Amino acid sequence: DIVMTQSPDSLAVSLGERATINCKSSQSVLYSSNNKNYLTWYQQKPGQPPKLLIYWASTRESGVPDRFSGSGSGTDFTLTISSLQAEDVAVYYCQQYYNTPLTFGGGTKVEIK
């Protein structure tokens, strides 16, 4: 199984400041035949289902604000919120879809400092 490890578990960031969340996979999720990283980021607010933010590690889903960006390749990935807004308070999860079992990171809780 591919283990997804997120860090930190939580972080508090001032409004307007940058938030950075890391996700590390226990093996590469880069598929060599198409050069795509099978890595997605979700945002989950309390009492709501997860919302897709970023797929293929760096492609922003339609409608997602451009302050959200994804980067990385192979085993190391980052989700960046360039200027934190109040509505970004949530738990963020990475997920690999390179193979089954599909696995999620443990989540990173983002709060306002």
Place this chain on the structure above:
Amino acid sequence: EVQLLESGGGLVQPGGSLRLSCAASGFTFSNYAMTWVRQAPGKGLEWVSTINISGGSTYYADSVKGRFTISRDNSKNTLYLQMNSLRAEDTAVYYCAKNRYTSDLPRDFDYWGQGILVTVSS
């Protein structure tokens, strides 16, 4: 507008059974693999099971293999999860989710239902 509406959850005793349903609308259901993901209270997300477009291929987490059965009825635009031999550790909110793109394999998800709570307790 894509909608996924789960039903069938509730309280069940250990060893009991429950059948979840997910009614889909707003997209061509028969073009997408579908998945169940669960979330125990206060915990993270756990993939449970995926079914391919035709229903001919199914995938399960080891934690539910042999106890849960995923199925679909493309004529009714509905996804199912039959859960048998339920345990306390199966207590969770169960979400149905749609594959983001038309792959026949378990992938990532662009739409999720609101979730349905399953509580296994005596």
